[in-house]
Amino acid sequence: ETWNMPTPYPDTNFHTININDFAKEIAAKTNNQLDIKVHSAGSLFKHPEISKAVRSGQVPIGEFFMSLANNEMPVFGLDALPFLATNYDEAKKLWDAQKPVAEALLDQQGMMLLYSVAWPPQGLYTKKEIKTVDDLKGLKFRSYNATLEKFASAVGAAPTQVEAPDIAQAFSTGRVEAMITSPSTGVDSKAWDFLDYYTDIQAWIPKNIVVVNKSAFRKLDKATQEAILAAAASAEQRGWELSKAENTKQVQVLKDNGIKVISPSPELMSSLKAVGATMLEDWKKTTGTDGEKILKAYQ
Amino acid sequence: MRAFLDRLYRLSGGLAALFIVAITLLVFAQVLLNLVDRLAKLFTGTALGLTIPSYSDFTGFFLAAASFLALAYTLQAGEHIRINLITSRLPARLQTLFEISSVAIALALTLYMSGYMFLMVKEAWQYHDMSSGVIAMPLWIPQSSLVLGLAVLALALFDNLVLLIQGKPARYTRTDNDPLAQRGGE
Amino acid sequence: MNELYLTLLLLVVLLAFLSSGLWVAFSLLAVGWVAMALFTDAPVGQILATTLWGSSNSWALASLPLFIWMGEILFRSKMSEDLFTGLSPWLNKLPGRLLHVNILGCGLFAAVSGSSAATAMTVGKLTIPELAKRNYPEQMAIGTLAGSATLGLLIPPSIILIVYGVATEQSIARLFIAGVLPGILLLTLMAGFVIIWSLFHAQQIPAETEQYNFTEKLKRSQRLIPVFLLIIGVIGSIYAGIASPTDSAAVGVVLALVIAWSSGSLSKEHFIAGLMGATKTSCMIAFILVGSAFLTMSMGFTGIPKLIAEWIGTLQLSTYTLLTALALFFIILGCFLDGISVVVLTTSVLMPVVTQAGIDILWFGIFLVILVEMAQITPPVGFNLFVLQALTGRNIWIITKAALPFFMVMLLALLLIVIFPSIVTFLPNQM
Ligand code: NA
Numbered sequence: 001e002t003w004n005m006p007t008p009y010p011d012t013n014f015h016t017i018n019i020n021d022f023a024k025e026i027a028a029k030t031n032n033q034l035d036i037k038v039h040s041a042g043s044l045f046k047h048p049e050i051s052k053a054v055r056s057g058q059v060p061i062g063e064f065f066m067s068l069a070n071n072e073m074p075v076f077g078l079d080a081l082p083f084l085a086t087n088y089d090e091a092k093k094l095w096d097a098q099k100p101v102a103e104a105l106l107d108q109q110g111m112m113l114l115y116s117v118a119w120p121p122q123g124l125y126t127k128k129e130i131k132t133v134d135d136l137k138g139l140k141f142r143s144y145n146a147t148l149e150k151f152a153s154a155v156g157a158a159p160t161q162v163e164a165p166d167i168a169q170a171f172s173t174g175r176v177e178a179m180i181t182s183p184s185t186g187v188d189s190k191a192w193d194f195l196d197y198y199t200d201i202q203a204w205i206p207k208n209i210v211v212v213n214k215s216a217f218r219k220l221d222k223a224t225q226e227a228i229l230a231a232a233a234s235a236e237q238r239g240w241e242l243s244k245a246e247n248t249k250q251v252q253v254l255k256d257n258g259i260k261v262i263s264p265s266p267e268l269m270s271s272l273k274a275v276g277a278t279m280l281e282d283w284k285k286t287t288g289t290d291g292e293k294i295l296k297a298y299q
Numbered sequence: 300m301r302a303f304l305d306r307l308y309r310l311s312g313g314l315a316a317l318f319i320v321a322i323t324l325l326v327f328a329q330v331l332l333n334l335v336d337r338l339a340k341l342f343t344g345t346a347l348g349l350t351i352p353s354y355s356d357f358t359g360f361f362l363a364a365a366s367f368l369a370l371a372y373t374l375q376a377g378e379h380i381r382i383n384l385i386t387s388r389l390p391a392r393l394q395t396l397f398e399i400s401s402v403a404i405a406l407a408l409t410l411y412m413s414g415y416m417f418l419m420v421k422e423a424w425q426y427h428d429m430s431s432g433v434i435a436m437p438l439w440i441p442q443s444s445l446v447l448g449l450a451v452l453a454l455a456l457f458d459n460l461v462l463l464i465q466g467k468p469a470r471y472t473r474t475d476n477d478p479l480a481q482r483g484g485e
Numbered sequence: 486m487n488e489l490y491l492t493l494l495l496l497v498v499l500l501a502f503l504s505s506g507l508w509v510a511f512s513l514l515a516v517g518w519v520a521m522a523l524f525t526d527a528p529v530g531q532i533l534a535t536t537l538w539g540s541s542n543s544w545a546l547a548s549l550p551l552f553i554w555m556g557e558i559l560f561r562s563k564m565s566e567d568l569f570t571g572l573s574p575w576l577n578k579l580p581g582r583l584l585h586v587n588i589l590g591c592g593l594f595a596a597v598s599g600s601s602a603a604t605a606m607t608v609g610k611l612t613i614p615e616l617a618k619r620n621y622p623e624q625m626a627i628g629t630l631a632g633s634a635t636l637g638l639l640i641p642p643s644i645i646l647i648v649y650g651v652a653t654e655q656s657i658a659r660l661f662i663a664g665v666l667p668g669i670l671l672l673t674l675m676a677g678f679v680i681i682w683s684l685f686h687a688q689q690i691p692a693e694t695e696q697y698n699f700t701e702k703l704k705r706s707q708r709l710i711p712v713f714l715l716i717i718g719v720i721g722s723i724y725a726g727i728a729s730p731t732d733s734a735a736v737g738v739v740l741a742l743v744i745a746w747s748s749g750s751l752s753k754e755h756f757i758a759g760l761m762g763a764t765k766t767s768c769m770i771a772f773i774l775v776g777s778a779f780l781t782m783s784m785g786f787t788g789i790p791k792l793i794a795e796w797i798g799t800l801q802l803s804t805y806t807l808l809t810a811l812a813l814f815f816i817i818l819g820c821f822l823d824g825i826s827v828v829v830l831t832t833s834v835l836m837p838v839v840t841q842a843g844i845d846i847l848w849f850g851i852f853l854v855i856l857v858e859m860a861q862i863t864p865p866v867g868f869n870l871f872v873l874q875a876l877t878g879r880n881i882w883i884i885t886k887a888a889l890p891f892f893m894v895m896l897l898a899l900l901l902i903v904i905f906p907s908i909v910t911f912l913p914n915q916m
């Protein structure tokens with residue numbers, strides 16, 4: 001059998017590399033009985049459509065950025081909340097707490113969670129050096145969802161909407177002056193062409209998840225199902241290691257291309273974490289008991 | 300009936316045009332706010348952060364609405380592109396036959412698309428699908444414009460099919476005085 | 486070789502639908518459906534619905550109706566007339582004289598409009614009757630317009646570059662900048678061709694009748710001011726950091742309305758006619774784009790593109806052989822499909838091959854757009870041919886013949902950017 005698998009990121013992205021290995025492992029374990037064809041870079045379904053395509057069985061399997069579903073299910077947006085989990089150990093712990101709730105929500109939509117892999121910690125990209133939180137005041141800050149918009153306003157920055165293909169142009173012409181994203185994305189967009197500073201604030205560690213359509217999964221024989229689950233387990237483990245290695249590697253690439261990589265001052269970090277704490281309180285209000293359950297398990 | 304149908308296509312087309320005006324206003328307003336921000340930055344050193352929340356999402360929704368709501372109106376104006384080079388050289392009776400088969404295929408496809416689009420909207424409504432931007436917009440609302448546009452197109456195609464079967468000329472072969480309209484035909 | 490027969494079968498089905506007179510958008514949707522229903526077990530209807538929605542709600546594409554609307558407004562204003570009056574005194578000494586108004590006018594209009602049909606229509610509406618009145622050779626009047634109007638696609642802003650940028654995730658701003666030098670190159674080559682032709686056919690170019698002194702020339706040039714204001718407004722909004730290239734289309738519409746209003750040519754009738762014209766044209770293009778998106782999706786499910794890409798990959802063609810093969814492929818495809826469909830249909834198929842061959846994706850975008858420009862003037866389906874047919878009342882074969890030399894000029898430009906890729910990459914590399 002052949003399964004088409006849409007994914008949002010290009011072939012060179014470490015998530016996609018990991019997924020290609022995942023597909024190979026399944027092929028090997030099932031003696032090519034299940035062939036997963038990976039359609040990278042949104043070439044089959046565009047990113048916002050992927051989860052819906054898996055849900056309704058248009059494709060049996062897919063990958064997407066978890067917090068993209070934040071507006072539908074705020075539980076999925078928890079890992080994009082600033083300064084809740086800021087290193088891999090905390091991110092793993094948060095995921096362990098998030099997982100049962102996420103699984104239950106996916107189950108209601110006819111999907112089953114296979115595995116999740118974290119992005120490298122998100123850092124702050126700017127043209128000028130940021131020493132204290134006051135340096136962010138009045139800077140045009142790229143925000144593409146409600147969480148980032150709130151964050152920008154809370155630190156006194158001016159939220160600005162810039163679409164992904166337009167980032168370089170927007171920075172060059174001054175339409176935007178600061179953004180928070182991973183070192184991988186910074187390298188992909190050649191941030192050194194238009195930016196000078198990367199402050200390693202490790203604001204949050206978002207995740208991608210790989211999901212499978214429940215009824216497509218049920219139709220497989222027991223051995224194939226087990227092969228998928230085993231491959232998923234090893235993909236998750238491999239993915240998190242890849243992510244850590246990716247972080248070190250891409251920060252170095254940023255440095256090599258002349259971006260000044262700065263460790264944030266304690267003063268900056270304490271102000272940012274205070275903002276994070278306020279935002280967490282707001283978040284709790286939107287999710288009710290589910291949110292409390294996760295946070296209790298996490299803290 | 301004739302008058303009602305023609306008015307319906309025009310109404311749908313007019314609605315589409317309003318969405319194009321809305322795109323212009325929305326995007327231009329954001330550009331003006333950017334300008335104010337730019338000037339504020341220049342004179343006071345800090346930007347204000349004037350944004351129309353999710354303006355790019357709404358621009359996309361308006362474009363989808365404009366494109367689909369205009370389908371029937373554009374059809375009737377003869378602006379949808381087709382190649383008549385071969386069929387136009389055939390004897391009149393064969394031409395009519397090809398004309399009927401084209402309209403029938405188009406109608407079948409449009410009904411098919413309307414049906415599945417309706418199911419998609421229903422699913423988006425059941426699962427409370429939302430846009431992912433700053434403003435959480437229930438997706439079934441903008442998606443409904445596609446169902447509506449396709450339904451009107453289906454009606455227009457059916458309308459023409461009936462005319463052709465009755466041996467009358469299809470309405471979309473009319474050409475008006477706008478020379479740009481010639482581009483659609485051949 | 487099952488896939489080869491499959492591909493051929495689908496091609497035959499597409500040609501059959503197209504030549505039976507089925508609308509282009511429906512033909513694409515129908516072939517997509519046939520391919521998916523017959524050769525995959527995917528749920529076609531649901532996937533079609535997802536594609537309709539996913540490909541039609543796009544912020545980046547929203548500039549398309551806006552640029553078309555801007556062209557419609559200008560077409561009904563006095564601006565095109567101003568353009569001719571302002572430019573003509575300066576061209577009297579050049580061999581070919583007023584024929585260059587077509588080329589220059591198209592070059593200027595191309596800088597404010599994203600589409601070649603709008604460029605041909607707007608410039609031609611004024612120059613064709615004017616050139617005929619002055620007894621310029623009809624064949625050259627038609628040819629220069631047919632050829633140079635295609636620059637609407639290459640000189641920024643450009644609808645087709647936005648489509649390509651979205652499909653290949655390239656920066657639209659960099660693509661726009663990359664189009665500037667090749668656009669100027671094409672303008673120069675076309676003007677050069679007119680000069681050479683006129684030297685050989687001097688007796689066919691009417692003698693100059695009106696003489697202008699320098700003050701008169703300057704006075705007449707004042708009429709070009711609105712054109713320049715519009716260009717500065719649209720391009721300036723991008724570089725002042727207040728608008729993305731997509732947003733700048735809205736600036737263009739508003740400025741065009743202001744210019745039309747201040748010249749007293751913005752009546753209620755003109756406003757509505759322009760808006761409805763833009764609504765129809767952009768609906769027609771969007772529908773074809775949606776059809777192409779579904780055919781592309783269907784190709785993704787059948788796996789044919791990957792196989793073709795792998796097949797071309799195994800041929801181990803040298804870069805130049807590959808480019809020649811691709812150019813031929815696009816010229817043939819361009820005879821049957823409009824430019825935007827060609828780009829949307831083929832980019833996803835060919836990008837892996839192009840990338841694998843080490844070809845710069847940005848450069849390839851410009852290469853592709855020049856080929857698409859050529860497709861505008863090849864029969865049986867060529868947008869500019871249709872526009873000129875409407876403008877002149879001549880049949881499509883006469884127009885095609887008149888446009889042929891300019892097709893060859895574009896081929897030469899294509900060759901030049903292959904030999905000197907920096908014509909494309911120089912400006913974006915300065916960003
Ligand atoms: Na242009």
Ligand code: NA
Pocket residue numbers: 819820821822859860861862863864865866867868
């Ligand atoms: Na053509």
